[in-house]
Amino acid sequence: MACLHDHNCEDHDCSSSWSLYKHIDLSKVSALNEAVSGSVKSVFRAWEQRLDSSGEHLASNEGDPELLVYVPFTTDVKIKSISVVGGADGTSPSKMRVFINRDGIDFSDAQSMQPVQEWDLVENLHGVLEYQTRYSKFQSVASITLHFPESFGGDTTQIHYIGFKGEATQLKRDVVATIVYELTPNPSDHKTRAESGGGLSHVE
Amino acid sequence: MVLEATMICIDNSEWMRNGDYAPSRFQAQADAINLICGAKTQSNPENTVGILTMAGKGVRVLVTPTSDLGKILACMHGLEIGGEMNLAAGIQVAQLALKHRQNKKQQQRIIVFAGSPVKHDKKSLEMIGRKLKKNSVALDIVNFGEDDEGKTEKLEAFLAAVNNNDTSHIVHVAAGPNALSDVLISTPIFTGDGEGGSGFAAAAAAAAAGGVSGFEFGVDPNLDPELALALRVSMEEERARQEAAAKKAAEEAAKQEKGGEQQSSSQDATMTEQTSAATSEADKRNDLTDVENALLQQALAMSMDDPSSSHELRDTDMSDAAADDPELALALQLSVQDSTKDSSQENATKLLADQSFVSSILSSLPGVDPNDPSVKELLASMQDQSESQQKQDEDKTSKEEEK
Numbered sequence: 001m002a003c004l005h006d007h008n009c010e011d012h013d014c015s016s017s018w019s020l021y022k023h024i025d026l027s028k029v030s031a032l033n034e035a036v037s038g039s040v041k042s043v044f045r046a047w048e049q050r051l052d053s054s055g056e057h058l059a060s061n062e063g064d065p066e067l068l069v070y071v072p073f074t075t076d077v078k079i080k081s082i083s084v085v086g087g088a089d090g091t092s093p094s095k096m097r098v099f100i101n102r103d104g105i106d107f108s109d110a111q112s113m114q115p116v117q118e119w120d121l122v123e124n125l126h127g128v129l130e131y132q133t134r135y136s137k138f139q140s141v142a143s144i145t146l147h148f149p150e151s152f153g154g155d156t157t158q159i160h161y162i163g164f165k166g167e168a169t170q171l172k173r174d175v176v177a178t179i180v181y182e183l184t185p186n187p188s189d190h191k192t193r194a195e196s197g198g199g200l201s202h203v204e
Numbered sequence: 205m206v207l208e209a210t211m212i213c214i215d216n217s218e219w220m221r222n223g224d225y226a227p228s229r230f231q232a233q234a235d236a237i238n239l240i241c242g243a244k245t246q247s248n249p250e251n252t253v254g255i256l257t258m259a260g261k262g263v264r265v266l267v268t269p270t271s272d273l274g275k276i277l278a279c280m281h282g283l284e285i286g287g288e289m290n291l292a293a294g295i296q297v298a299q300l301a302l303k304h305r306q307n308k309k310q311q312q313r314i315i316v317f318a319g320s321p322v323k324h325d326k327k328s329l330e331m332i333g334r335k336l337k338k339n340s341v342a343l344d345i346v347n348f349g350e351d352d353e354g355k356t357e358k359l360e361a362f363l364a365a366v367n368n369n370d371t372s373h374i375v376h377v378a379a380g381p382n383a384l385s386d387v388l389i390s391t392p393i394f395t396g397d398g399e400g401g402s403g404f405a406a407a408a409a410a411a412a413a414g415g416v417s418g419f420e421f422g423v424d425p426n427l428d429p430e431l432a433l434a435l436r437v438s439m440e441e442e443r444a445r446q447e448a449a450a451k452k453a454a455e456e457a458a459k460q461e462k463g464g465e466q467q468s469s470s471q472d473a474t475m476t477e478q479t480s481a482a483t484s485e486a487d488k489r490n491d492l493t494d495v496e497n498a499l500l501q502q503a504l505a506m507s508m509d510d511p512s513s514s515h516e517l518r519d520t521d522m523s524d525a526a527a528d529d530p531e532l533a534l535a536l537q538l539s540v541q542d543s544t545k546d547s548s549q550e551n552a553t554k555l556l557a558d559q560s561f562v563s564s565i566l567s568s569l570p571g572v573d574p575n576d577p578s579v580k581e582l583l584a585s586m587q588d589q590s591e592s593q594q595k596q597d598e599d600k601t602s603k604e605e606e607k
Contacts, residue, residue, distance in 0.1 A: 032338060032339060032340055033337075061337070064338065066338070106303060108303075
């Protein structure tokens with residue numbers, strides 16, 4: 001389920017379609033089993049910078065290549081395909097399993113639950129590979145959780161870049177705008193339609 | 205103010221009957237737990253705390269993570285001591301309880317009270333630790349009670365396996381006069397990770413550290429914050445006044461030097477007497493003497509070295525101080541008068557004789573008009589003072605009456 005770009009990737013076409021990183025809620029991105037807390041945020045960049053390995057990258061703890069990345073979006077998005085650039089020397093992830101719209105997944109959940117989709121990855125050091133999704137299942141994604149259970153034999157798993165291709169729908173999934181905590185309820189705030197004289201039904 | 209869900213693992217094994225921690229290990233543990241629950245729920249209202257026991261018939265969750273402090277404290281009643289502690293099972297159950305917390309945004313933390321010997325081996329503890337680290341659960345270990353072979357080592361290794369960025373801590377509490385809770389208050393277990401301590405922890409620390417008499421000013425800032433604040437403010441004001449008085453004394457010394465060379469010997473005597481007068485006042489307050497002395501020494505050095513420059517400084521300093529606070533100026537004058545009664549009479553008179561200085565002070569006093577005839581009379585009379593010693597006392601008293 002991988003496709004190779006056979007055109008010049010310097011086209012604007014490519015980078016604009018990989019623009020879903022702009023809709024990621026970076027402050028709420030989290031990862032489990034990362035060696036450096038907070039380093040997961042560095043893997044979400046623009047397409048042009050995907051090979052820029054000079055900055056931070058995401059690495060799992062020594063001796064344990066499992067990684068779990070939780071990515072919430074600011075709006076609902078449709079994801080067409082995902083691209084992952086791993087590390088060299090066998091530290092690339094070999095499998096990817098994703099879960100949609102669930103937060104608070106930890107490793108035992110991830111291992112036991114059925115993912116929405118899973119892929120066998122190949123080493124993709126130049127970021128030219130993308131993994132297509134079953135688009136019908138990825139129509140309104142508010143958050144995606146990526147589980148990388150193993151690497152290509154390395155002691156740890158390293159990820160330099162994760163890209164999402166698709167479109168943003170500008171819709172927000174059940175956002176609670178204001179929460180009012182009531183210690184004791186005020187009946188006048190909770191009048192039902194019947195109590196307030198009933199609504200007249202309009203027949204147009 | 206970290207949003208946290210905490211599970212506290214209580215050791216209620218047979219080893220907790222021992223009385224080496226007053227009143228008994230179990231009681232000391234219970235007190236510490238009460239304090240921790242209070243601190244956690246206070247530092248963030250959405251924090252939740254849960255309790256489980258590790259010994260007895262088996263690991264039992266008494267209350268799942270909740271923010272209701274009453275429920276937590278209530279479940280501590282009627283706990284029975286017995287059996288053996290199962291550390292591994294306890295921690296795994298705690299992890300499970302945290303996993304199913306209602307608010308997934310909370311950070312996970314487990315606090316373990318390890319009072320009895322640890323029967324698990326280091327390897328299995330490390331494996332559990334790695335699992336906790338992988339699921340980003342922080343762990344605090346309170347090592348107290350029994351200290352058999354290898355327990356400390358095992359627990360340290362356990363902590364090393366769990367620790368991620370110093371979010372986990374271990375505290376070793378030896379038996380002794382200090383209560384377990386008192387020792388814990390100053391540890392990161394209470395104060396959180398580098399947050400500097402919540403108000404609760406700070407207040408509790410103040411309470412523990414000094415008992416009743418240990419409070420500054422003898423008043424608990426928590427019980428009566430306004431009184432404590434008022435006392436502190438008046439202390440500051442007094443200190444400022446003391447420093448100003450000391451400065452003035454030093455300036456007088458400078459003036460003395462400028463006044464006459466023949467008086468240099470008496471001046472030294474007066475300086476020291478002034479110093480002693482000033483410092484005796486300082487001695488009445490606690491621990492200001494050293495500061496006063498240092499200031500005075502500085503002022504002395506300044507005056508000895510460079511009397512000419514200090515003269516210019518003198519008037520501006522004093523008038524600034526006087527302008528700021530007319531009561532201060534009054535008080536200074538009075539205090540100067542008082543001190544000069546003990547020592548030589550010359551200093552105050554020399555000062556008061558300086559027309560410009562006095563009028564500057566008086567002009568800054570509210571309700572006193574330097575052009576007022578009575579004031580002018582006063583000034584004239586003060587000048588006469590400098591000629592005869594006997595008139596001095598009368599005039600001083602008359603001046604005080606007038607004021």
